Amino acid sequence: MRSACRAARRGGRMGFVPTMGALHEGHLSLVRAARSSCDVVAASIFVNPAQFGPGEDLAKYPRHFERDRGLLEKHGVELLFAPSVEEMYPAGVVTWVTVDELSDKLDGRSRPGHFRGVTTVVAKLFHVVEPDAAFFGQKDAAQVAIIRRLVRDLNFPVEIVACPIVREADGLAMSSRNVYLDPRQREQALVLQRALARVKKSWEAGERDSAKLMAEGREEVAEEKSVRLDYLEIVDPDSLDPVEDVGDGALVAVAVFVGSTRLIDNVLLQRLANKATA
Ligand code: AMP
Numbered sequence: 217m218r219s220a221c222r223a224a225r226r227g228g229r230m231g232f233v234p235t236m237g238a239l240h241e242g243h244l245s246l247v248r249a250a251r252s253s254c255d256v257v258a259a260s261i262f263v264n265p266a267q268f269g270p271g272e273d274l275a276k277y278p279r280h281f282e283r284d285r286g287l288l289e290k291h292g293v294e295l296l297f298a299p300s301v302e303e304m305y306p307a308g309v310v311t312w313v314t315v316d317e318l319s320d321k322l323d324g325r326s327r328p329g330h331f332r333g334v335t336t337v338v339a340k341l342f343h344v345v346e347p348d349a350a351f352f353g354q355k356d357a358a359q360v361a362i363i364r365r366l367v368r369d370l371n372f373p374v375e376i377v378a379c380p381i382v383r384e385a386d387g388l389a390m391s392s393r394n395v396y397l398d399p400r401q402r403e404q405a406l407v408l409q410r411a412l413a414r415v416k417k418s419w420e421a422g423e424r425d426s427a428k429l430m431a432e433g434r435e436e437v438a439e440e441k442s443v444r445l446d447y448l449e450i451v452d453p454d455s456l457d458p459v460e461d462v463g464d465g466a467l468v469a470v471a472v473f474v475g476s477t478r479l480i481d482n483v484l485l486q487r488l489a490n491k492a493t494a
Pocket of ligand 1: 234235236237241242243245246351352353354355356379380381382383389390391392
């Protein structure tokens with residue numbers, strides 16, 4: 217893969233989209249973003265065991281390799297890396313890449329070891345593909361913050377581009393895990409959107425107290441009785457530290473269990489730069 221990437225780039229800018237496959241429009245939006253700003257685009261499909269905890273859905277994670285390969289080809293991806301687990305983690309591997317502190321927050325707190333798996337595999341993939349830019353979805357907001365820190369702390373010469381969350385028509389964020397939901401759960405999952413919308417509305421109406429905003433979001437989740445809240449937090453989007461006064465902006469991140477399916481979503485509270493006064 218490394219020599220194929222070196223041969224294909226011919227001095228141009230190489231964009232890279234890492235995925236776990238079971239591709240949907242969210243993934244394809246990253247490919248489009250990569251294509252629009254890079255000369256050559258590479259992607260990877262690897263269901264990374266190191267980022268799944270015991271009892272999580274590694275075995276049942278959806279895998280549709282031939283379909284995914286066709287989609288990537290159709291969308292102009294020139295290089296696809298789909299290694300086996302043995303290729304990525306040969307016997308005897310003992311080296312891990314950990315972004316301390318950030319990796320124990322949000323999803324990292326609920327899924328111990330998850331981000332160590334993510335940062336290790338992303339570091340390895342960056343060494344293989346040697347991209348100039350790598351494209352990640354804002355849907356996994358904590359992951360974006362952690363990868364930005366990884367790149368900064370370990371001097372990877374890679375620009376990290378975060379792309380907007382792609383949603384279904386009714387607002388549910390696209391996820392490879394949505395296929396686990398039965399029709400009733402699919403309906404219940406919309407509580408993520410409602411909780412985030414309520415927090416955002418309240419913030420837009422002038423509420424700045426993070427504790428009050430979080431309480432409103434959590435209350436909204438509690439109204440959907442069959443859904444179990446994992447977390448709803450308001451944090452700094454870079455450090456992932458809690459913020460008390462939301463001020464000019466913050467990240468509202470939420471995770472819930474719908475049945476045994478864990479779903480996440482988030483919204484950035486951002487004050488728009490000076491609106492035109494025409
Ligand atoms: P995954 O295959 O779930 O590991 O996701 C691969 C990449 O696609 C990650 O950077 C995700 O953040 C991104 N992604 C997944 N779902 C979405 C979505 N609904 N919108 C935008 N990006 C997404």
